[in-house]
Amino acid sequence: NAGVTQTPKFRVLKTGQSMTLLCAQDMNHEYMYWYRQDPGMGLRLIHYSVGEGTTAKGEVPDGYNVSRLKKQNFLLGLESAAPSQTSVYFCASTLTGGTDTQYFGPGTRLTVL
Amino acid sequence: AQSVAQPEDQVNVAEGNPLTVKCTYSVSGNPYLFWYVQYPNRGLQFLLKYITGDNLVKGSYGFEAEFNKSQTSFHLKKPSALVSDSALYFCAVSPTGFQKLVFGTGTRLLVSP
Secondary structure, eight states: OOOEEEEOSEEEEOTTOOEEEEEEESSOOSEEEEEEEETTTEEEEEEEESSTTOOEEOSSOTTOEEEOSSTTEEEEEESSOOGGGOEEEEEEEESSSTTSOOEEOOOEEEEEO | OOEEEOOOSEEEEETTSOEEEOOEEEOSSOEEEEEEEEOTTSOEEEEEEEOSSOSEEEOGGGOEEEEETTTTEEEEEESSOOGGGOEEEEEEEEETTOSSOEEOOOEEEEEEO
């Protein structure tokens, strides 16, 4: 089992460019999450999904879109990147949500110039 | 609104000494509480969780945490710290019936030889 994988690992964008971050899990988990991690602010939830074909907004959804077309994949899109989106992005998955343990990917470090 | 507070940005302890990393929470209803650890340039790893039952929860790598409902706290402890315990520690809460976690801002633990 690879667990949760994220691509790419690093990316540098210019302001206004777009990109998609891919998260994949091979544990047949229903729930998937996208977080961003910024110094002194911990992890903040961007969007999440409770199953294939579903998405919901988290704490900081503005400027991001997501899709969950396949159960194992959760995509995070930035349509027009801004310097404020410079961050480390983590994907996580869990079988049932709530009480269940979240399994995290290794992260994507994004810099927007 | 649900929230988690980790009042210490950093905790310093000498190897072999006991360590405590503090966490307090605010939720409506019964909380589900978690501790995660993050090593440099890695994703978060699950340490332990409290769902119900015994207030003292034992987890990975010799860590334990005590749930105190009256003080709304869930402090992480270890009887004898190791240099390899040096990492960033996150407390998180999931209110009953919720599908997602709310994370604290993290506490950096530095264990000196």
